[in-house]
Amino acid sequence: MVEIVPDEATVMAWIALNRAQRLAFSAIDAEVKAAGFPPLAWYDALLELRRAKNLALRPVELERRLLFAQHNVSRLIDRLEGAKLVERRPCASDGRGQDIVILPAGIDLLTRMWPVYRAGIQRHFGACLSTETAARLAGILQPITAGGREGTR
Amino acid sequence: MVEIVPDEATVMAWIALNRAQRLAFSAIDAEVKAAGFPPLAWYDALLELRRAKNLALRPVELERRLLFAQHNVSRLIDRLEGAKLVERRPCASDGRGQDIVILPAGIDLLTRMWPVYRAGIQRHFGACLSTETAARLAGILQPITAGGREGTR
DNA sequence: TAAGATTGATGTTTCAATCTTT
């Protein structure tokens, strides 16, 4: 088997991808926390629930959309439930499963967090890109994100 | 103060950046672990040390290069030292500081890890991009990574 | 047996406080 090796430009792009994501994410996350809100992972999970039909998803679906491993989703739900933002309900169609339902307090939190999150996205990410460049960036990353890989994380 | 809001394309690019990084990183990290190696964070730290003059850096320098918070660097060094890959030495020029020196075993680990890491980069990232696209991606992300921000993480 | 979900034990990251030297 011939081993195929990334070229110099690919390695540099890989490093840039990691640096950019970590730098922007940690800056935005810090701003959101400084405003007294929970971590962005909570936002992402609640957002998926609010978008879902009937404001509910099963853990396995949440796992696929968040790219989280199963046990991580399980414990994230524990925390969201502890904060009274979601509720676990038995699943009608599948006895093994559960429906995770977002509660009004969860919807309210989403609404209050978005302006802060949005401002962070603009300040730490959007400010560095024109609209056209942002669109091009999303296009370039498309094939990577499309890879419907197993959610090891 | 007028609040400036990211446009639709920027928000989509932000989501794509996060998805792509997490997906590719977790896939590569899993491959590296499956081959019996420690996490990629160890690789990054050892690589910075090997590149440094005299094969040594102070924790504060490592912090800046890795975009890690100070206490995280401190504990990463604990683990590397526990694995006999680096050594802490008193710093001659500044009594508060230390020099973290990479040991031969650390250099050896870097050498053995790189082929596996490299193959992962190609399989989970490079395979989705042409060389030209990779170069363009790095260029787009440049202004974000250049932001010499505080290493909150 | 396999899929959905959880749990105990363990490792890592984070927060806030601490210690030392400048």
Added chain:
DNA sequence: AAAGATTGAAACATCAATCTTA
């Protein structure tokens, strides 16, 4: 007081095993 570095306690993530239903 400020900078470099570490530490205890708490939050979170990960691994391997477990439990339940399909």
